[in-house]
Amino acid sequence: MRKSYLFTSESVSEGHPDKVSDQISDAIVDLMLGKDPEARVACETMTTTQRVILSGEIRCAPMYDNNNPDWADNGGWAPGAKDEIEQAVRQTVREIGYEQDGFHWKTLTFENHLHGQSSEIAQGVDSSGNKDEGAGDQGIMFGFACDETPDLMPATLDYSHKILERLAADRKSGAAPFLEPDAKSQLSLRYENGKPVACTAIVVSTQHGKGYHEGEKEAELKAYVQKVVTEILPEGWISGDTEWHINPTGAFEIGGPDGDAGLTGRKIIVDTYGGAAPHGGGAFSGKDPTKVDRSAAYITRYLAKNIVAAGLATRCTIQLSYAIGVSKPLSLYVDTHGTAADGVSDEALENAIRGIEKLGGLTPRGIRTHLGLNKPIYRESAAYGHFGRQADGDRFPWERTDLVEDLKAALG
Incomplete structure (x- = not known):
């Protein structure tokens, strides 16, 4: 360097139009996970002048089941479910603070185009028989930490x-x-x-x-x-x-959606490391934690942060990769950019991470179990960055530094 x-x-x-969209999408994720911790959500939001539009796929039995004959007349939605979704959207916009002629939580037009998750995607992700739960998509995910601030962020x-x-x-x-x-x-x-x-x-x-x-x-x-x-x-x-x-x-x-249309997932560099580290390309908001775009990005931040917090390096980048429907990661890569402590190599850190049993082999289920991700904790992450926040109870568990001693022990 x-x-x-x-x-x-x-x-x-939080009032930027793209961030309004992110927060609405994560409000829907929280709503669904609050009803069913195993819910599947892929919610995209578009905002523009006096309008919010939702689209995407869900699987959440208390809210939606297109095979339930009692709900057929309501398009597969449970009684009151669509109203709950609309209420979550309007409340999110209200809490952000939009009460303007061009975008007002009370008077905006709302459209809900969410529908059931594809059965072909579901079969790749669900566990069955001897098959462990697979990743919700293929892709590469990066995590990063450095000692530039007390939050270990750029x-x-x-x-x-x-x-x-x-x-x-x-x-x-x-x-x-x-x-x-x-x-x-x-x-x-x-x-x-x-x-x-x-x-x-x-x-x-x-x-x-x-x-x-x-x-x-x-x-x-x-x-x-x-x-x-x-x-x-x-x-x-x-x-x-x-x-x-x-x-x-x-x-x-x-300003806001009245000044420019907003879309979920358009601020991925703002959400992560501000360009100081690589990005795998996948957005976070609107996705339940079976999607490794989200959960694997969180665990790589967690690992990198704990390495820096442990004094094993002053700068650390970690990459994981996955295939859709496959549980184990295809690769693990650690780069401390020449800042590792004496006697610590990047390869040794990779081996140490692989050997820590509580990480569950970095499978999607293992990540979610270790970090406790199947909870309605995401709306707050959708503005002012997913990383560098204060872990507190269920909030921002990927920011904990409780792996420090495990890493030191694994390195001998």
């Missing part, structure tokens, strides 16, 4: 998330009543000897109330954003040489 360079990552707020992304989280908290508390839900942030940091030392450029674009793009109101908004950023970034990173771009296009009153 180069020792001195500039690197940039961006984040988007600093450019971690702080970009935190800026927008503060804006959202102040908007909802009334501390910044001129803010509206849609926002984006971007940080460019200068690295010396591989460590972030200064912020060279800051971009924050936030939707705002009427008139906050000119005169005293604009000055108030910009002063507020500068104060937030200065409080969040480490001391000394901002200087007179730092470039500031706050709402550089001018007015930003029209």
Whole structure:
């Protein structure tokens, strides 16, 4: 790696149209898993001006069964199920904060095009006889951790998330009543000897109330954003040489799905590592944890984070790969980028991971069992990043660092 360079990552707020879609899709995942921990969900959401459209496939016996003759007149839906889905959608939009003419939780038009899961997909995933439960799809998944921040995340992304989280908290508390839900942030940091030392450029674009793009109101908004950023970034990173771009296009009153259509799964780099690590290409939101796009990405983050937390490396990338319908991973790859502790090799780490019994061989079922993923825990993950969050009870279990001693023991 180069020792001195500039690197940039961006984040988007919970009110960004793509993130609205992600949160709605994960609200549906949570609804289904709350009814049936073995539910299968692949929910895609599109949002646009005053409209939310759901599509995709589900299998959740308490909610949907197209073979139930009693529900035939309702298209296979249980009594009240469609109403529960619509209520979950509207409540999600309400909690984000959209009560605008162009997108309002109460008056938006809602369409539900969810239907039953393909039997051909189901037969590959379900366990039967001597066949273990298979992966929900083929693919490659990456996890990453580094020691740039206390969250063991790339600093450019971690702080970009935190800026927008503060804006959202102040908007909802009334501390910044001129803010509206849609926002984006971007940080460019200068690295010396591989460590972030200064912020060279800051971009924050936030939707705002009427008139906050000119005169005293604009000055108030910009002063507020500068104060937030200065409080969040480490001391000394901002200087007179730092470039500031706050709402550089001018007015930003029209935002969210009214300003631009949103789709589930379009912010996969924001969701993961801000471009500081590879990405396998699969989105997370809207998918139940049999889909290894989600669960294997979570376990690779968990493994990489525990390696760094254990002091076995300061930077770690892990890859897993799967075939649809096959339970065991096809490959496991560890790369510590030359930062491993003395006497620790990447191959030794791979062997250590394979030998830890509690990981269940990194099969889809083993991953879900170890991390406790068959629970309604996903909506909160759908904004401000799936990684670098605080593990707490059932929340963000892939952020736990409870594998540290197992890894050390496995390495001897």
